[in-house]
Amino acid sequence: MTEHEIREIVETQRKFFYTGAVLDVDYRIQALKKLQSCILKYENEINDAIKKDLGKSAFESYMCETGLVLSEISYMLKHVRKFSKEKTVLTPLAHFHSRSFKKPSPYGVVLIMSPWNYPFLLTIDPLVDAIAAGNTAVVKPSAYSPNTSEIMKKLIEECFDKEYVALVTGGRAENTCLLNEHFDYIFFTGSQTVGKEVMKCASSHLTPVTLELGGKSPCIVEKSANLKLAAKRIVFGKYLNCGQTCVAPDYIYCDKEIKDRLIEEIKQQIEKQFTTDALHNDHYGKIINRKHFDRICGLIDPSKVVCGGRSDADTLKIEPTLMDHVTFEDAVMQEEIFGPVLPVLTYDSLDEAIRKINSMAHPLALYIFTNSKAVARKVTSECGFGGGCINDTIIHLATSEMGFGGFGESGMGSYHGRDGFRTFSHYKSIVDKKTWLDLPMRYQPYSSLNEKLIHMFLK
Incomplete structure (x- = not known):
C-alpha cells in the first residue's frame, strides 16, 4: 500500500469520526456483534491460517486466540453501556452549586500494530477494545504471519467500511508510512527495539501510546x-x-x-x-x-x-x-x-x-x-x-x-476488559456550574472577608 493510500485512509477515518456516528453506543454494539458473527463464520479458516503460519493445532488456536477474542467481545457487549456512562464525582464546597463528572470519550483515529506470535488474538483483541470505546481504527498486522493477515483482512473488510476500520498489510515500508501519520492513539505489541521507534515517531505528534513489549520473565x-x-x-x-x-x-x-x-x-x-x-x-x-x-x-x-x-x-x-x-x-x-x-x-x-x-x-x-x-x-x-x-x-x-x-522496559499501559476500554478512552473532567447562584468571594477586589471565606471552604 502506498503512502498516499495510507494517508487517504487516515483522513477518511478522521472525517468519519467527526460525524459523531461512533459516539452512539448502539453503533458500537452493532459493530461488535457483526465482528463476533464474522469470527464464528470464519473460525475454521482462521484456525487453518494460524496453522500455516505457526503450526498450531485447532485446539490451541481456539484456546489461545479465537476463543479469547470471542470472550472479550462477549464481555464488552455486556458492559459497554455501563463503561460509556458519565460518572458523577463529589464537588468541593467552594464550587457550590455544581455537578462534577468524568465523561469517557474516544480518542479518535487509533493505530493498532500487532506481532506475529499470536497474530489473531493480538490484533483483534485490542481492536475490540478500541471499537467499544468509540474509536475508528487502522490495523497493521505483522508481515511474518501472512496467512492470518489475509483472513483478518477478509473478515474486517466484510464487517466494516474502511472509513471505520481498515487493515493495512505489508512490511517495513508500510510501518514507516503509518508511523509518519498523525494518529490520536497508537497501540503497539512487539519487540523493545521497535517499541522505541514507535514511541519516537509518536512523540513528533505528541500521540499517546500503549506499548506491550516483552523481556526475560x-x-x-x-x-x-x-x-x-x-x-x-x-x-x-x-x-x-x-x-x-x-x-x-x-x-x-x-x-x-x-x-x-x-x-x-x-x-x-x-x-x-x-x-x-x-x-x-x-x-x-x-x-x-x-x-x-x-x-x-x-x-x-x-x-x-x-x-x-x-x-x-x-x-x-x-x-x-x-x-x-x-x-x-x-x-x-x-x-x-x-x-x-x-x-x-x-x-x-x-x-x-x-x-x-x-x-x-x-x-x-x-x-x-x-x-x-x-x-x-x-x-x-x-x-x-x-x-x-x-x-x-x-x-x-x-x-x-x-x-x-508491561512495566518499565516491558512496556506501558494495559488492556483487556474495563482496562481496555479505559486505554482507548480519554476521560474528560467537567464541572457543570449552575447559574442561579454566584458566590462573590473569588472575584476582585479581594477583602478580608473573602480571605476568611476562602480559608473556610478550602480547608
Missing part, C-alpha cells in the same frame, strides 16, 4: 513448592506456541537444594506432554521463520542440554529443550529467548534472587512457585514486573476482569 521455584505440579505448569507455559509467547517463563530461577529434583520432573513432563518425538508431533508448533529458527538454535549450548536440543530446519521445529548449569553470563541469558529453550539457574537465598531480578530490566511477567504465603507475598511485593501468577504460568492474561500490560 523469570520463573522462581522456591524450595517449598510442589515440584511435580510446578513442572507440569511450567512446561505448559514455556512450550505453548513453541515458546513464542511474550509472557512465557524465560528461565527458571530455583533454590539450589531442589534443582535436580525439579529438572527430573520437568523432563518427565516434557515427555508426557509432547512425547519423545516432539519434532513429529502434530500438536506441537513450529518457529515462525528461518531467521528466528537460526537465532534460537544459536542460543542452545549442547554441553548444557539435559533434555531435547534437536531441531529440523526443513519444518522449522525445535524440540522442547532444557538446559542446566546455566549462568547469567551465558548467551541464552543475554536476550529474550522467545523459543522452546528453558535454562535453569539457581540461587542460595530468596533475597539473593530478588536482588538479581531487580537488577535486570523489568520483565513482562513473573512466576513464583511456593507453598508459603509469606514467600509469595514477599516476591510479588518486592520484585518489579508487569503481571504474573503464583503457582501457575501464563493464565493471568486470560481474563477480561484484569488489565494486562
Whole structure:
C-alpha cells in the first residue's frame, strides 16, 4: 500500500469520526456483534491460517486466540453501556452549586500494530477494545504471519467500511508510512527495539501510546513448592506456541537444594506432554521463520542440554529443550529467548534472587512457585514486573476482569476488559456550574472577608 493510500485512509477515518456516528453506543454494539458473527463464520479458516503460519493445532488456536477474542467481545457487549456512562464525582464546597463528572470519550483515529506470535488474538483483541470505546481504527498486522493477515483482512473488510476500520498489510515500508501519520492513539505489541521507534515517531505528534513489549520473565521455584505440579505448569507455559509467547517463563530461577529434583520432573513432563518425538508431533508448533529458527538454535549450548536440543530446519521445529548449569553470563541469558529453550539457574537465598531480578530490566511477567504465603507475598511485593501468577504460568492474561500490560522496559499501559476500554478512552473532567447562584468571594477586589471565606471552604 502506498503512502498516499495510507494517508487517504487516515483522513477518511478522521472525517468519519467527526460525524459523531461512533459516539452512539448502539453503533458500537452493532459493530461488535457483526465482528463476533464474522469470527464464528470464519473460525475454521482462521484456525487453518494460524496453522500455516505457526503450526498450531485447532485446539490451541481456539484456546489461545479465537476463543479469547470471542470472550472479550462477549464481555464488552455486556458492559459497554455501563463503561460509556458519565460518572458523577463529589464537588468541593467552594464550587457550590455544581455537578462534577468524568465523561469517557474516544480518542479518535487509533493505530493498532500487532506481532506475529499470536497474530489473531493480538490484533483483534485490542481492536475490540478500541471499537467499544468509540474509536475508528487502522490495523497493521505483522508481515511474518501472512496467512492470518489475509483472513483478518477478509473478515474486517466484510464487517466494516474502511472509513471505520481498515487493515493495512505489508512490511517495513508500510510501518514507516503509518508511523509518519498523525494518529490520536497508537497501540503497539512487539519487540523493545521497535517499541522505541514507535514511541519516537509518536512523540513528533505528541500521540499517546500503549506499548506491550516483552523481556526475560523469570520463573522462581522456591524450595517449598510442589515440584511435580510446578513442572507440569511450567512446561505448559514455556512450550505453548513453541515458546513464542511474550509472557512465557524465560528461565527458571530455583533454590539450589531442589534443582535436580525439579529438572527430573520437568523432563518427565516434557515427555508426557509432547512425547519423545516432539519434532513429529502434530500438536506441537513450529518457529515462525528461518531467521528466528537460526537465532534460537544459536542460543542452545549442547554441553548444557539435559533434555531435547534437536531441531529440523526443513519444518522449522525445535524440540522442547532444557538446559542446566546455566549462568547469567551465558548467551541464552543475554536476550529474550522467545523459543522452546528453558535454562535453569539457581540461587542460595530468596533475597539473593530478588536482588538479581531487580537488577535486570523489568520483565513482562513473573512466576513464583511456593507453598508459603509469606514467600509469595514477599516476591510479588518486592520484585518489579508487569503481571504474573503464583503457582501457575501464563493464565493471568486470560481474563477480561484484569488489565494486562508491561512495566518499565516491558512496556506501558494495559488492556483487556474495563482496562481496555479505559486505554482507548480519554476521560474528560467537567464541572457543570449552575447559574442561579454566584458566590462573590473569588472575584476582585479581594477583602478580608473573602480571605476568611476562602480559608473556610478550602480547608
